[in-house]
Amino acid sequence: MTDVRPPVVEAPVGGRQDGRGSHAPDQPRIDRVTVIRPAPRWPHLDVRELWHFRELLFTLAWRDVAVRYKQTAIGIAWAILVPFVTMVVFTLVFGKFANFPSKGVPYPIFAYSALLPWTYFASAVGLSSGCLVNNKPLVTKVYFPRVLLPLSAVSVPIFDFVFASIVLFGMMAWFHIWPSIALLLAPAFLLMALTTALGTGLFLSAVNVRYRDVPYAIPFVIQIWMYVSGVIYAISALPERWQWVLALNPMTAVINGFQWGVLDTAAPPLDKTLVSVASMLVMTVVGLWYFRRSEPKFADTI
Amino acid sequence: MGAAITATGLAKRYRIGQLRGAYGTLRDSISTAARRAVRREHAERPRDIWALKDVSFDVPEGQVLGIIGRNGAGKSTLLKILTRITTPTRGRAEIRGRVGSLLEVGTGFHPELTGRENVFLNGSVLGMKRSEIAAKFDEMVEFSGIGTFIDTPVKRYSSGMQVRLAFAVAAHLEPEILLVDEVLAVGDAEFQRRCLGRMEVLSESGRTVLFVSHQMQAVARLCDRAIWLDQGQVVDAGESSEVVARYLQAGFGSGSGRVWTDIAEAPGGDLVRLRSVRVVQDGHEAAAVDVRRPVGIEIGFAVLRDGEPVFPKIKLVDGRGDVVFNAMDTSDRWLESARPADYLSTAWIPGNLLNEGLISVQVVVASMGAPRLVPQAAINDVVSFHVQDPGDGDSARGLFTGQWRGVVRPLLDWTTEER
Structure with a gap:
């Protein structure tokens, strides 16, 4: 019986009222004219539009945070467990056994203070590179600036970072280490990690739309990247020549800068930090450019 | 009254070669590129499919426009362009006012989140402000009939409940321009009926509506004008009942x-x-x-x-x-x-x-x-x-005159015993 549908509404359509006057009074008037045209050859970032969609950015980030540890047994404790256990393993293998250089501070706190920004970065790259494919229903059904997806993805692991920092403060008390005044610069270095992750994520997420090789490459890329970021050994102990090469990796500056703040180790050399900043900017611009250029085809190819 | 939608020369090209590439791997692309470079092979010319060719039309504010045509005629592509999900290859369209559509019902629903959380998520995905959602929240819950389950994760809902909640959000979007793709509308008959009902309410309050449907009687009844798309082109436009009549007469462009x-x-x-x-x-x-x-x-x-x-x-x-x-x-x-x-x-x-x-x-x-x-x-x-059906009462529909869904409509033998 349910398959038989009576006509929906008997009233004729002619009884429509005239124009705008009949709009519901509570309706916000948006007098925006939307112009639809072919994708431009040279993409640019529409900042005004991003601002218009700012609420959606927060909503998406909030969703991912709310969902992140749903139906897990230990929940957000994962945010501590991963860097902590990694630190213990590193300490046993590299600290005790291989005796890697650790800037003159105890190896455990050297490793943990490096693992904090590094774990954030690795999560942010992982989440943002999958953000388009994982949100396929959104990408194929509704319009919004797609940049919001990687942007919200790199914001999500900040919560893990903040949570795992509690353990860092505990360890600092244990080892009697006082932060330097440069701790005030830590947010700037974290922002640098975020921007680098964003640039990488923009690029990889757009590539992922076409080539599903990306999820296979990510763990491997992240692992190699860690070895050249100064997480398990102090970059400053390397020959000068190699320090310059590694400065091209913005994460070296992030980790050096963060340790400078929390462990009061030597300040990262300014010239090499500037190289890192420049490298970060190039990565971000290239990532953004590629993302924006691929954006018009996302819904067709995903 | 100005035009709510102006489309000029809209065209959309899909490359068949691209589709293959879309499912290929990076290795395929690199090896093809390498081969091309070495042997100076020319790229295989991908086959172009024009899903839309030079489609132009105006929809004055407050008009209900029906879009008809066979499957693959370009109707859905047109809606995708107007909702900005994809970009046209050529042409231009201007839309004045907020666009809402009933083709994205439930988009962005997350099974782990509660009904309440999903209302906010879905609302803001559809372009509502948080304050707006908060103001209409009680009304939406009321409309959906979800009641106390609103704080239960959506994954525990029946599919019917999910659709009802999703529709409650979409129905409170209050767009100035509504796009309805009945062809894609998911859900049961009840849900499709609600979609049409909502569309009529909005059109009666002076909103502009674009209605894509295969149900000719609905198009003729609900729409002021209709355009008929075939192979990506507008082949006929005009008063809806006339266009529908000509479409039916032409019967897919073949005779008897x-x-x-x-x-x-x-x-x-x-x-x-x-x-x-x-x-x-x-x-x-x-x-x-x-x-x-x-x-x-x-x-x-x-x-x-x-x-x-x-x-x-x-x-x-x-x-x-x-x-x-x-x-x-x-x-x-x-x-x-x-x-x-x-x-x-x-x-x-x-x-x-x-x-x-x-x-x-x-x-x-x-x-x-x-x-x-x-x-x-x-x-x-x-x-x-x-x-x-001449409607003499001796067919499978008996004395019922409403819409009758189904691919076939057999006249069955019924047996009944009184016990």
Whole structure:
């Protein structure tokens, strides 16, 4: 019986009222004219539009945070467990056994203070590179600036970072280490990690739309990247020549800068930090450019 | 009153080659690029498909415009461009006012989040401000009938509850321009009915509506104007009931009979050629048939030489593009090798089987090449006919006059015992 549908509404359509006057009074008037045209050859970032969609950015980030540890047994404790256990393993293998250089501070706190920004970065790259494919229903059904997806993805692991920092403060008390005044610069270095992750994520997420090789490459890329970021050994102990090469990796500056703040180790050399900043900017611009250029085809190819 | 939507020369190209690339791997692309560079091979020219070609129209504010056409005519592509999900290859459109659509119902729902959380998520995905959602929240919950389950994760909802909640959010979007793609609308009959109801409420309050549908009577009834798309182009536009009438008359662009006078031009090959195909009822060729009486699909074909056994087959497709059925002649006469001769076969479709509406016929004369059929002569949409119910009360719908869903509409034997 349910398959038989009576006509929906008997009233004729002619009884429509005239124009705008009949709009519901509570309706916000948006007098925006939307112009639809072919994708431009040279993409640019529409900042005004991003601002218009700012609420959606927060909503998406909030969703991912709310969902992140749903139906897990230990929940957000994962945010501590991963860097902590990694630190213990590193300490046993590299600290005790291989005796890697650790800037003159105890190896455990050297490793943990490096693992904090590094774990954030690795999560942010992982989440943002999958953000388009994982949100396929959104990408194929509704319009919004797609940049919001990687942007919200790199914001999500900040919560893990903040949570795992509690353990860092505990360890600092244990080892009697006082932060330097440069701790005030830590947010700037974290922002640098975020921007680098964003640039990488923009690029990889757009590539992922076409080539599903990306999820296979990510763990491997992240692992190699860690070895050249100064997480398990102090970059400053390397020959000068190699320090310059590694400065091209913005994460070296992030980790050096963060340790400078929390462990009061030597300040990262300014010239090499500037190289890192420049490298970060190039990565971000290239990532953004590629993302924006691929954006018009996302819904067709995903 | 100005135009709410102005579309000028909209065109959309899809590359078939791109689709292959989309599922390929990076390695394929790199190796192709390398080969090209080394051997100076030219790129394989990808085949272009124009889903839309030069589509222009205006929708004045407050008008309800119907978009009709067969599957693959470009209707959904047009809506995708107007909702900015994809960009046009050429052309331009201007939209004045907030666009809402009933084709994205439930988009962004996350199973782990509660109903309440999903209302906020879905609302803001659809373009509502948080304050706006908060203001309408109670109304939405009321409308959905979810009640106390609002704080339960959505994954615990039945699919019906999910759709109801999603629709409650979409229905409170209050867009100035509403896009409805009934073809894509998910959900049960009840849900589709709600979509249409919501659309009527909005159109009566002066909103602009774009309505894509395969239900001609709904288009004729609800829309002021209609445009008819075929192969990505506007082939007809005007007053909705007139466009619908012309669309039905044209019946997919094929008539009720087709004859090939020159056998060399007819579909087929060296073994079999078609000669004619006709729709017949009561001894006459018929474009409109009575649902209660048998309909014949008469196929004339010539076997041109001795060869493997062949037999005739038909496929019926309805106005929504769904296959009604396939049927082939399984009689023993077709087990023998084909002898050169002219044949006239008629497939008799019993009365009170088809549902009302347009039916398009595919005809094949095939041979059996296990495991599949080998078409020796085949043609799609060769003829079409319109199934009608005179409404005398002796058909499967009895005295009911409303819409009757289903691919077929058989008149069943019912038995009832009183106990």
